[in-house]
Amino acid sequence: MSVRAYTVVGMDPAIEAIDLVKRFGDETAVDGVSFAVPPGTVLGLLGPNGAGKTTTVRMMTTLTEPTSGTARVAGYDVGAEPDRVRRHMGLTGQVATVDELLTGRENIRMIGGLYGIRRKDLNALSGQLLEQFSLTHAADRVVRSYSGGMRRRLDLAVSLLAAPPVLFLDEPTTGLDPRSRSELWEVLRGLVAQGTTLLLTTQYLEEADQLADNIVVIDRGRIIAEGSPLELKQQAGRASLVVTVADTADLEPARALLARTGADVFVDTGARRLTATADGLDDMIQVAGWLRDSGITVDDIGLSRPSLDDVFLMLTGHRTTDDSEEVGA
Template identity: 85%
Template sequence: MASPPAIEAVDLVKRYGPNTAVDGVSFAVAPGSVLGLLGPNGAGKTTTVRMMTTLTKPTSGTARVAGFDVCTHPDQVRRHMGLTGQVATVDELLTGRENLRMIGGLLGIRRKHLVQLTDQLLHQFSLSDAAERVVKSYSGGMRRRLDLAVSLLASPPVLFLDEPTTGLDPRSRSELWEVLRALVAQGTTLLLTTQYLEEADQLADDIVVIDRGRIIAQGSPLELKQQAGRASLVVTVADGADLEAARALLAGTGTDVFVDAAARRLTASADGLGDMIEVAGRLQDSGIAVDDIGLSRPSLDDVFLTLTGHRTEDTEEVSA
């Protein structure tokens, strides 16, 4: 028998006056998995998270976290989840260790256990060497890691991350991804909102694409990429090779071929690896020398453009 969802949204709606920020959003997240809630600023991602974490009451619909209804059992929901928002909420005038001990004390964690837990989290998030430094001296990546460590003090089985890598440099973002993968490996369930398509591709088992408050697609990263069309077969012939003969050979597969003569590159649609192997064999049999041949699948950016007609440009999100 399948386990019940660790996170479930049920026809969530949020209106602010005449404006509808979230319009009938429903999805479920299996225990120990990662759901990426993907969309541009203004899509309704943050509003959805606020409803699911009891910070905002739904206009209609509901959600369940760790089996508890956010409308009827909000206290139980808060006890079973952690939340990391878009902006780190740690105290800049305290050290990393002091931040953890302060929040742990507010959570009622016994002192002896809190000392051990603080050391454990500082080590887990690679902050031990900076534990006695005030947070205002931390880099952006260090602050985000400390913020995440604070959210894990109560060992919640469910963690909500609202654009956790916004403003981080590529190295800090990559380091945080590794931390998140380790949490999932330990059994934590994550709901991750992001406007970074690469981030959703890297971390999420399933993705929900939301635009203007509505879900417009959902599925695994591969399933969504398949919605954007077939893969592309890209062939770069060797200098001096017969480009027209190569074009005719690729056209024989029944697809249009785009030719970049200056780069000696030909691009045609393909169904998968089998097509690439077949074309490579034909090129070899025809004596056409090739410098490179590869298969390129649509990116999540292609998916978003196909689904919405625009990329993840910034818009203003309705809020109150």
């Protein structure tokens, strides 16, 4: 049995939210959210705690009913066809759900048995998944001895037992160290390369930038921006050309050269650094030539582009590290 996920046939979205609304009493957690995710791509649902990300995922995965609106997963309506939706998706929540008293191999076999996978197929599949997620060396250790990153990888492996075409990941790297986070990113890239469609919620701007083909920014239950990582960053302003000269005495002549681009130049004397807005690589190459021809030695030259954090701050007036709790999550 292959662990390769398949994509939704045709041009229809693999995941689609249609005017989703969720209220808890007088509180509106999600307010008219709509988006579509093409097959074999990654959507990053970005926002702070309290934005409505988890509530949106719970509605799309049939864990909670929308107050109004609907969603479609792999072509099936979450309200009218919840069983079909569940058969065509996987879900990894914020907390690993594997049994800590069982080994990694036993966890996979137990969940596989619940899926009704034949024992012969399950033996082969468990080996493939353990290898795919770099857990073969720990397959027969109890899960409570695993690191946080290993538990998350096992949780993902279990969610792929039925080879779902669509996978929902709700803040999958929360609490992981940088190395474990990077390792999990590589696993997710491999799944997408095999055809899986991912919806990823995250507070980590770098994570969305690394993994997502398209990003939906949500704040206080509403979508406030949508686009590719590059498109969103371009909204936050132009790139900056940053030059660090080797000698403080060269700051003024270097400033005069940068000013020839027509941009205002900011000079940080202590750091021997000059900064000016730029249109891109052409400006950097041109300025580098001018500096070389003028005999000015530089320690560093490069482009600094706006980050997704800059985008979020511009859109909302606050960072994604808002400490409020998510309503209804």
